[in-house]
Amino acid sequence: DADVTQTPRNRITKTGKRIMLECSQTKGHDRMYWYRQDPGLGLRLIYYSFDVKDINKGEISDGYSVSRQAQAKFSLSLESAIPNQTALYFCATLNRGSSPQHFGDGTRLSIL
Amino acid sequence: AQTVTQSQPEMSVQEAETVTLSCTYDTSESNYYLFWYKQPPSRQMILVIRQEAYKQQNATENRFSVNFQKAAKSFSLKISDSQLGDTAMYFCAFMSGITGANSKLTFGKGITLSVRP
Numbered sequence: 001d002a003d004v005t006q007t008p009r010n011r012i013t014k015t016g017k018r019i020m021l022e023c024s025q026t027k028g029h030d031r032m033y034w035y036r037q038d039p040g041l042g043l044r045l046i047y048y049s050f051d052v053k054d055i056n057k058g059e060i061s062d063g064y065s066v067s068r069q070a071q072a073k074f075s076l077s078l079e080s081a082i083p084n085q086t087a088l089y090f091c092a093t094l095n096r097g098s099s100p101q102h103f104g105d106g107t108r109l110s111i112l
Numbered sequence: 113a114q115t116v117t118q119s120q121p122e123m124s125v126q127e128a129e130t131v132t133l134s135c136t137y138d139t140s141e142s143n144y145y146l147f148w149y150k151q152p153p154s155r156q157m158i159l160v161i162r163q164e165a166y167k168q169q170n171a172t173e174n175r176f177s178v179n180f181q182k183a184a185k186s187f188s189l190k191i192s193d194s195q196l197g198d199t200a201m202y203f204c205a206f207m208s209g210i211t212g213a214n215s216k217l218t219f220g221k222g223i224t225l226s227v228r229p
Contacts, residue, residue, distance in 0.1 A: 031215060033216070033217075035217075035219075040121075040221055040222075041221060042116075042118075042203060042219035042220055042221040042222050043203065043205075043217070043219040044219070045216050045217070045218075048215075048216060058216065088155065090157060092157075092217075094215055096211070097211065099145050099147075099162060099207060100145070100147055100159050100162055100207075101207075101215075101217055103149075103156070103157035105154075105155065105156055106155050106156075106157075108155075
């Protein structure tokens with residue numbers, strides 16, 4: 001079983017819809033991250049969390065929200081999806097005091 | 113803020129030959145971490161190699177090695193004996209620390225490497 005699981009793997013939806021991407025981990029890591037990958041731009045940080053009560057905005061948080069439901073679960077929401085949020089989304093985890101970050105397999109999101 | 117620059121968008125190499133992927137970064141930190149991640153068509157993000165800035169010795173993992181030049185802020189990846197399975201996008205990434213907000217990764221834009229049979 002994967003250590004960092006993202007669901008769904010792929011999603012196609014329409015403009016204006018609310019979308020939730022989920023991430024769960026079995027690694028016991030306290031830190032979790034959401035990144036977005038766009039062609040030619042690399043990965044950029046959306047939000048990150050150090051524990052259930054500690055959530056921080058990243059470089060491109062506008063239009064997104066997150067929820068850390070438990071140490072093992074970190075969800076990313078798009079309240080009203082727009083086409084320029086079409087991208088590949090990655091969740092990652094990190095254990096305190098160590099490196100590197102461990103990535104899930106990504107969610108490809110297409111907004112029509 | 114830190115920046116990571118990968119100036120070559122694409123490279124191609126013949127199977128069994130050696131190729132070097134370039135990466136430069138900008139930071140005012142004295143200690144930090146550098147990584148190369150591989151993203152094959154399956155889109156997984158796979159760690160290739162990591163380097164801790166306080167270590168002077170260049171990291172090596174089998175056919176993969178780095179040339180870490182701290183003063184020049186350069187972190188290139190050398191792939192020896194290239195294999196078809198090395199075909200992928202490669203990302204250089206920087207992390208200023210492993211605690212608190214320093215644990216965020218900053219990525220370069222990536223380079224697409226094609227290995228020709």
